[in-house]
Amino acid sequence: QKEVEQDPGPLSVPEGAIVSLNCTYSNSAFQYFMWYRQYSRKGPELLMYTYSSGNKEDGRFTAQVDKSSKYISLFIRDSQPSDSATYLCAMRSNAGKSTFGDGTTLTVKP
Amino acid sequence: ETGVTQTPRHLVMGMTNKKSLKCEQHLGHNAMYWYKQSAKKPLELMFVYNFKEQTENNSVPSRFSPECPNSSHLFLHLHTLQPEDSALYLCASSQETGTGANVLTFGAGSRLTVL
Numbered sequence: 001q002k003e004v005e006q007d008p009g010p011l012s013v014p015e016g017a018i019v020s021l022n023c024t025y026s027n028s029a030f031q032y033f034m035w036y037r038q039y040s041r042k043g044p045e046l047l048m049y050t051y052s053s054g055n056k057e058d059g060r061f062t063a064q065v066d067k068s069s070k071y072i073s074l075f076i077r078d079s080q081p082s083d084s085a086t087y088l089c090a091m092r093s094n095a096g097k098s099t100f101g102d103g104t105t106l107t108v109k110p
Numbered sequence: 111e112t113g114v115t116q117t118p119r120h121l122v123m124g125m126t127n128k129k130s131l132k133c134e135q136h137l138g139h140n141a142m143y144w145y146k147q148s149a150k151k152p153l154e155l156m157f158v159y160n161f162k163e164q165t166e167n168n169s170v171p172s173r174f175s176p177e178c179p180n181s182s183h184l185f186l187h188l189h190t191l192q193p194e195d196s197a198l199y200l201c202a203s204s205q206e207t208g209t210g211a212n213v214l215t216f217g218a219g220s221r222l223t224v225l
Contacts, residue, residue, distance in 0.1 A: 004152070032211040043114070043200050043216030044153075051211065088153070095209045097166070100153040 003027050006089055006101030015110050019076040023089035023101045026070065030091040030099075033065050035074045038086045038103070047087075048074070079108045112136055116201050116217035124225050125191060131220045133184040133201030140206040142184040143214065144176060147198040159184065160207040191224045198222075 006023045013019055021035075032051055036044035050056045053067040062075040072091075076083055089101040114135045123129050135142065144156040158166035159178040173195075175187040184201055198221050202214040 002152075034211065034213065036214075036216075041218070043116075043202075043218045044214075045216065046213050049211050049213060092212060097155060097158070098212065098214065102150060102152050 001026060003099050004089065004091060004101045007104050008102065009104035010107065011104060012107045012109060013079055015079060015081060015108055017079050017108070019079050019083070019106060019108075021074040021076075021087050021089075021104050021106070023072050023091075024070055025072075025091055025099075027091070027093065027099070028067075028070070029093035029096065031094055032092040033063070033072050034090040034092070034098070035061075035063055036088040036090060036100075038088060040085075044088055076106075079106075081108050081110050084108050114201055114203055114215055114217035116199075116220050118220060119218065120221045120223075122223045122225065123188065123191065125193070127191075128187070128189040130188065131186040131199055131201075131222075133186075133217055135182055135184075135201075135203040135215070137203055137215060139203035139215070140181050141204045141212075142178060142181070143202040143204075144174075144184065144186050145200040145202060145216075147200055147219070153200070157186075158207060165207060188222070191222075193224050196222055196224045 034049040035047040038044040048063045060077045064073045086103045086105045088103045090098045092098045141160045146154040157176040177185040198219040200219045201217040
């Protein structure tokens with residue numbers, strides 16, 4: 001079993017939709033939870049990171065962590081065509097290495 | 111130049127060739143990484159260097175040989191590769207490998223095709 005499971009996608013939504021991207025994990029030692037966005041022909045770039053449980057909001061993006069359920073989500077409100085990319089969740093224990101999900105490819109249609 | 115720069119962006123090589131990938135970071139970071147990205151697979155960590163010292167080799171075959179002459183530069187030397195080694199090779203850097211979120215900054219990658 002993988003340490004991190006990410007909803008496989010691909011996901012296709014109309015412009016303006018609310019998008020939910022999700023990952024589950026098995027390692028209870030994970031404390032840092034990251035979302036990276038990767039555009040085609042580019043490397044991943046950090047979108048948001050959260051420490052422990054709770055919500056974090058940045059503009060149209062909200063990251064949510066539920067450590068009791070070992071479940072994290074990234075919500076995108078009012079999605080735009082420019083949000084079309086592959087989204088990677090990543091997790092890390094204190095002093096450990098980052099473990100990535102497989103990625104979910106999102107397409108937002110105008 | 112800013113961020114993490116990787117060259118070449120594309121590389122095609124035969125199984126008997128020797129080539130190198132280069133990575134340079136302009137962020138003042140102390141840790142550098144090589145990752146392999148294949149379709150429908152999670153990012154695979156290959157090597158980690160912290161303050162120029164290799165701290166992790168994730169059971170990578172010896173046909174991949176890393177070199178880190180200083181904290182700003184990282185190389186991946188390639189020789190006698192196999193077709194299954196075709197992938198996107200990503201370089202990343204972070205402040206260091208210690209505690210905390212250890213956020214990674216990635217380069218754009220080098221797309222390798224082995225014929």
